Amino acid sequence: MNPHLNLEENMKLASVLQPSKPSFFPAMTKIIGTLGPKSRSVEIISNCLKAGMSVARFDFSWGDIDYHQETLDNLKIAVKSTKKLCGVMLDTVGPELQVINKKENPISLQEDSFVVLTPDLDKEATSCLLPINFTGLATAVKKGDTIFIGQYLFTGSETTSVWLEVTEISGEDVVCLIKNSATLSGLLYTLHVSQIHINLPTLTDKDKEVISSWGVRNNIDILSLSYTRDAEDVRHARKFLSKLGDLYQTQIFAKIENVEGINSF
Structure with missing residues (x-):
């Protein structure tokens, strides 16, 4: 020095x-x-x-x-x-994709079950349906793509984030297979789809x-x-x-x- x-x-x-x-x-x-x-x-x-x-x-x-x-x-x-x-x-x-949980109640997701991601923000978040703040997800993803939802990036070793696999596109909705059991709770859930372009500023x-x-x-x-x-x-x-x-x-x-x-x- x-x-x-x-x-x-x-x-x-x-x-x-x-x-x-x-x-x-x-x-x-x-x-x-x-x-x-x-x-x-x-x-x-x-x-x-x-x-x-x-x-x-x-x-x-x-x-x-x-x-x-x-x-x-x-x-x-x-x-x-x-x-x-x-x-x-x-x-x-x-351009952060978010799951909108108006009531802020914990949402329990079970492995091998299905959940629908929808841009319809008038619907309530449940274990079977998650409203998101993006209308273009259905046109951006395809069958087999992976989606991660949680407060932080998914690590695979905790139960506050969930790994989803796209199985079907239904209109503006995206149907996903839940790959791990998790409970979404807290102020904010973010949605990560790293391989696609999000057409937001x-x-x-x-x-x-x-x-x-x-x-x-x-x-x-x-x-x-x-x-x-x-x-x-x-x-x-x-x-x-x-x-x-x-x-x-x-x-x-x-x-x-x-x-x-x-x-x-």
Whole structure:
């Protein structure tokens, strides 16, 4: 290591956009912490900052603007009390396919049974029927394709996500064979079909509304662009940020979450 470099303990916690002093050894790796229901109090955020969190992620796939603003206000208090700087990341929803469970009741799915995925959002979610927020699934998949549903990416070793195999296309509905028993529960279920193109914009109308209001108000450091498929998605996001004035310097982090993104990496 260069003996002339002045290493300081807190340099790794510098804001992601604040230039390092010439005497600093730049810390390239950042620790990003998602602030959610169990990690939004001043006390817990302060402990995260002391432990090394350098970027706070606000996930707008759930929760409203007021909820996340309260969390951010707590972050500001924690930053002042700990004297640890922290970047602010707005994570977009993007073209995320979601199962809509209006009543938020746990849904039990049994192995070797069948379940229908439907774009009819007027129907209630049950063990036999799952409404989804996408009308084009029936034309995008074919018999034998695999679909994963859960709060997180399926691992095969837990029971909160389910693996489905497409067996039939019926109009706009997709009939699937359930490959493992699971119970879907919690705030959000996402649907992953990695091999197909989802004909939805990378920045949804909801994303643009959140960025234009919450993002501008809080001068966010980073926009985390969900389901980035190619460079054009990034260019589109940059153009949108530039129009907002105050966010022209906001960094864009492209999230590679599907085959299209990998192929264009």
